[in-house]
Amino acid sequence: MVERIFKDEATEEKGERARLASLIGGMAIADLVKTTLGPKGMDKILQSTGRGREVTVTNDGATILKSLHIDNPAAKILVDISKVQDDEVGDGTTSVVVLAGELLREAEKLLATKIHPMTIIAGFRMAAECARDALLLKAVDNKENEEIFKSDLMKIAMTTLSSKILSQDKEYFAKLAVDAVMRLKGSTNLESIQIIKKPGGSLKDSFLDEGFILDKKIGVGQPKRIENAKILVANTAMDTDKVKIYGARVRVDSMAKVAEIEAAEKEKMKEKLFANAGILAIEHADFDGIERLALVTGGEIASTFDNPESVKLGHCKLIEEIMIGEDKLIHFSGVEMGQACTIVLRGASRHVLDEAERSLHDALCVLSQTVNDSRVLLGGGWPEMVMAKEVDELARITPGKKSHAIEAFSRALIAIPTIIADNAGLDSAELVAQLRAEHHKEGCTAGIDVISGSIGDMGERGICEAFKVKLAVLLSATEAAEMIIRVDEIITCAPLLRHPVTVLLLFLLTDYCSLRPCFAADCLHLLFQGFVLCKRMSEEHEEQEQVLFLDEGKKKKLKKEAEKAQKRGVCYISRVPPGMDHVKLRQLISQYGEIQRIYLVPQNSSSLDRVNDNNKSRKRGGGKAQAYSEGWVEFASKSNAKRVANLLNGEQIGGKKRSQFYYDHWNIKYLSKFKWDNLTEEIAYKKAIREQKLAIEISAAKRERDFYLKKVDQSRALSSIEERMKKKQKVQQESGGELSVAPQKPPVCRQFSQKKPIAERERSKPQLSKDVLAGVFGGS
Structure with a gap:
């Protein structure tokens, strides 16, 4: 064996x-x-x-x-x-x-x-x-002849675009792609070519701009046009975020504290000073645009202002605000990297623009590789x-x-x-x-x-x-x-070990659930309730064993931690504003009380079913920030949690007016008798159910595959038998002998044993005795 x-x-x-x-x-x-x-x-x-x-x-x-x-x-x-x-x-x-x-x-x-x-x-x-x-x-x-080589590039671009959504205007977009690639002067660095998508108009309204366009607008009161500009690209804030406290009085005990308050107030005047000095400040630009701006202007990205004099500045001949459709953007022309350009795509919808971007990106990649290796077929x-x-x-x-x-x-x-x-x-x-x-x-x-x-x-x-x-x-x-x-x-590796109780019950219930699908959900629900219960009992048993071997000091410490956990309160946030994450939420709420833990549910998850799924954007050029739908916040005390829920529920978030959460409102509720352990247990329970459903689906798929492969093997065996019979008949025919025709297989039909029909029985008529008839009719 x-x-x-x-x-x-x-x-x-x-x-x-x-x-x-x-x-x-x-x-x-x-x-x-x-x-x-x-x-x-x-x-x-x-x-x-x-x-x-x-x-x-x-x-x-x-x-x-x-x-x-x-x-x-x-x-x-x-x-x-x-x-x-x-x-x-x-x-x-x-x-x-x-x-x-x-x-x-x-x-x-x-x-x-x-x-x-x-x-x-x-x-x-x-x-x-x-x-x-x-x-x-x-x-x-044909690289030696520039005109023929450019014609080859046009043909390659049109061939590439002929199978895309841009096929109706392939000549127009092929010219855009060739002009953009020829500006690179032999380089294959496509980072110098920026693609901006703006809904509206038709695809043929797209154009190539010889410069760099940043998808931001100039702030109110700032200069709209600057010539011969020096550009500082910074990836750090110029001031620290401060919490606004309206109607508050500050009591100080020294002049040094007064000086600190005055210095903080001066920070608020920086934007005003920028505008008065003719300095254009562009805030909150996306990092992809910042990186590309530093590349085309020849500058460096400053991550700190400790040594600003050592940072290399970018240069640009003209910065101005332009309009594309109904959107305002910032245009940089005369940049240091002369081959930089921007392709602005217009279209009816987001789906059209996304597919047009993918198509144009493929054409640009092919053309850049053809410029590097100029052979054509x-x-x-x-x-x-x-x-x-x-x-x-x-x-x-x-x-x-x-x-x-x-x-x-x-x-x-x-x-x-x-x-x-x-x-x-x-x-x-x-x-x-x-x-x-x-x-x-x-x-x-x-x-x-x-x-x-x-x-x-x-x-x-x-x-x-x-x-x-x-x-x-x-x-x-x-x-x-x-x-x-x-x-x-x-070889398929073994999955991670589960709790022994669930492993045993899962194998017993898999076949039963496949035979009776109507009971599958109930069986799984009972199974994982037992799993959670067994896991909780085993954890409590392990904790009791660990406590037995601890000294008195550690026992007291554990007891205090348990008492603190009993005093904590949990608040539920039914709606998390777009763009808010754990850091922002902690920053906004921590001013009202001490916060322990925060948990937010990703927006494209199905409640708690997909907590650990990786939700990454598939768009080229970067991904979006994670969005959240709901969340839970644990406070150090129940009274504090109640007070915060009563104080903030339905109120405006406020803060800085330029903050994206300024006009949003809090939707927060205190959960009485709710502990953080309830939340973690529910997450584990939902995750376990999802894993087991997946395992059952995989086993069903494997059974179907095995059945298919079995039928394929049978079909091959029958085909080989038929081929051998045909070869045998052909050999007999060539040898001059009689052609032995293989008996044809009779058609398969089901035989039923027939019973002889039963003749209809005559109805038996009751025969009356002669004595009775004689008594009735008076005969002898």
Whole structure:
């Protein structure tokens, strides 16, 4: 008997089952995004599960895959290569996943014919090297001729934007992108190009500004225009926050205290002094804009004013306030970094602007990489057909089983133009057949023209792609497919240990709940109530054991802490103003009494169900501050908590007039007989329920997967039996013998035993005796 080396909760899959699970996961991810490939690819709507139910409309492969929560390890590999493709070259995020998925599909067919995985990998490597050499031979470099190179950049930008939301105005936005990239003068630092989104107008109202625009407005009473300005960029406050106390009297015992009060009052005059001296002060700008401003003006960000003379100042020829739509912004022109520029996007809605930003970002990334590596290829499926032709030639001269793998690589390459034609609603089989015939001619430049619905000359139609993008797609997809094909075992680690009572009851109730779903919620509720009770009892027992071994001094200290905890009071805040966090809340309430602990619920969590979820923004260029919906505050004394709730509830928060909380009101209530332990226990209880629901869903998914794999194995076994019978019949036919026709399997039908029909019985009539009749009718 072989001993088990893994824990009971760990799972292990070996051999064909593990390899098939990996291949199916990779192919599923490729099938998910392949409908977005090409100029006529479709978009997808991504909806978050948070309270806001945020919606994203996109056909960008990297954006779609980033939003998915995937459990299959092979699928995660394809998601990772899509992210790397987006970070490195900006485009080809869908193509790399689709190509990797087609390679896995072809590998699955080869594995079914009992070809060893290492033989397949060796063939794929040879084919990838051959395809790479074919791309190198066909690439064209026009960097020496500036006009032709700029024309190539325009063609690449229009090809990249043809599958995006900007396809209707691709010439206009391609010119914006090329002009912005050419200002970089060979640099690939896209930080110098800023993109600002302003709702309103149409997409064609977007424009390129040769300068820097900060999304802030100039304060009241400050100069609206400054020439030849010196700019100090500071990431620290110029004064300390002070609590306003209206109608208060201050009693001092020395002149030094009076001097301190006067110095504090002078701080309030700094803004007035700035305005009188012609100094423009811009407050509360976002850090991303501050970093970019320091970069383009040539200054440094000051984190402290201990040595202000050592801070390098930025320079700018003109600062002025401009209007875009209905918003006021600050424009910096004549900055020290001359290549800096700003693209202002206009659009009907936030969703349109977000997708337009993603599309333009992809075009900028591709153009910057093309400026670095200026080699260009034709598009429209032309590179894949060129590579497939050379790979087919290699397969013809390669002996052994590797030739099958090389041919499979060629078929995977041809799948790219096939999918492009399918997504455009064209006859892909006919178009790809014509394309293969054309590419056997010398110097062919034919590709798929989805506009006319036929094959055409890609050079004449101006459809070009960057060499670096195609090369990255080829190599990344091949490496990902090789990594997945190598897998022969999947080991899932054991989850974290739970309480022994819950572990036992969970396994007993899982099957019962699957059979009777109506009782599942009640069973889980009772299960975790028992879990909380057992955990509380075990903690109390551990605390009693620890107290037995403490000296008298520590016992008294623990007793005092317990008494203090009994005296504490908790207040509930039903609404937390936007932008307020733990620090701000403590700062505002601590002036009324001593505060112990604060707990705030994230706004996009479902009450207490998702306390520990990481809620990060997926927007490029930074994330938003965390927003909160409700919270609890623990005071050192119950009386203080009651007083604060009665004093503040319904009152205006106040403070500085420029504070974002000035006009908000408190919604605070004192919770009688409520302890902080009640809150922590409820959080633990909700979290445990969520984990157990997830475990039950995972086990159900695994059962479905095992059932599917079992059916696949049965189908393969039947297919192999049929193939052997066909080969046997073919051999007999060739040998001249009679063709033994295999008896056809009769159709399966259910037989029911029939009973003979029962004849209808005649109704039995009661026979009256002769004596009775004679008595009635008087006969003898």
